[in-house]
Amino acid sequence: MxxxxxxxxxxxxxxxxxxxxxxxxxxxxxxxxxxxxxxxxxxxxxxxxxxxxxxxxxxxxxxxxxxxxxxxxxxxxxxxxxxxxxRTAPAGTLRVSAPTSLGGCVIAPLTATFLQLWPDVRVELDLTNRRVDLVDEGIDLAIRIGEVHNDDLVAKYLCPYRMVICAAPEYLARHGTPQTPADLVDHLCLSHTVWTARNEWRLPGVEGEVRWKRDAILRCNDGYGLRMAAIAGAGLLLQPEVLVAEELAKGKLIRVLEDFTPEPRPVHLLWRQDLRPLPKLTHFIAHILAGAQTLTSP
Missing domain, CATH: 1.10.10.10 (Winged helix-like DNA-binding domain superfamily/Winged helix DNA-binding domain)
Incomplete structure (x- = not known):
């Protein structure tokens, strides 16, 4: 009974x-x-x-x-x-996971404007490059870079994740502007130690794939540190476009080798399947979709 x-x-x-x-x-x-x-x-x-x-x-x-x-x-x-x-208005706690760089530059600012619109929502934003398990870890929404291979989750394309090669005007004045990947042999490289164990850039679009020489002038495990070194004229920098957008707009960094940058990778929003997702999630997804298109457009 x-x-x-x-x-x-x-x-x-x-x-x-x-x-x-x-x-x-x-x-x-x-x-x-x-x-x-x-x-x-x-x-x-x-x-x-x-x-x-x-x-x-x-x-x-x-x-x-x-x-x-x-x-x-x-x-x-x-x-x-x-x-x-x-179920009628966004309220409650929303747990979101996002990659460190993209999350800090794009998702965090969009989260701030979302909270201004919906003050009854609280957001726990976890910035990590680790692939979280949404079910086991109680995550409402995950933002991931790259292809998605999980039929148990709903995936929504967000935007392309573009890379850019750039340098300070002072550096280019001293060393010249590379026109093809073959010219990189005469240039100084700033390298992120986490990206590749062999400490190389791999650039598409040329026969045989050009790789950067192994003896980078500066290696660092922090993207911000590399960015500051590039602005100071230390060498060529390869970073996600969202991280250097402000410096590019102000002319502190100049794009080079635009035809030879790595192919953009897709960014997706992922969430658990639910016949009636709560408004806190549906409104946040709509807000991120609308805002990210503006922040990550060319």
Missing amino acids: DKLRGMETFIAVVESGSFTGAASRLEMSAVMVGKYIALLETQLGTRLLERNTRRQSLTDAGRVYFDEAKRVLEQVSIAESAVERL
Whole structure:
């Protein structure tokens, strides 16, 4: 038996004063009302109602059960109302995972404007290049760079993740501007130690694939440090476009070898399948889709 339905039936019997009144209120037969009461009494091992042909009254156990059952159903109603509010307007905590660079430059600013629009939402933004498990780790939304191979998740294309080769005007004035990857042999390279164990750039579009020489003038495990070194004129830099967009716009860094940069990789939004996703997630996804197109456009 549905215990909550049994409680609801018992309360209706007490408040209406009869099985017939409860049946009319609950839109069921008086016989079914009687079955619910009988099953409740059997489960509890005691009588809840004293009844005869003229009237009914509560036993001591019935009075206690009536008060407690009403409290239980009130709490259920409060819980259902809370969930319904979540489904009508964005509210609650949203857990988001994003790659470190893209997350810091694109997702974090967009999250800030989203929170201004929906102050009842709280966001936990985890910036990591590790591939998180959305189900095991309770993540509502993940942003990933590269192809997606997971049929258990919903994937929505967000934007291309472009790379750019650039250098400071002062560096180019001293060393010249490379026109093809073959010219890189005469240039200084700034390399990220995490990107490749062999410390090489691989540039498409030329026969045999050109790789940067192994003895980079500066290696660093932090993209910001490499960017500051490039602005100071230390050498050529290969980084995601979103990280150097401001410096490129201000002329602090100049694009080179635009026809030979690595192919852009796709960025996707990933979330768990749900027939009715909560508004906090659907509104956040819409906000990220709208904002990222502007921030990452060429």
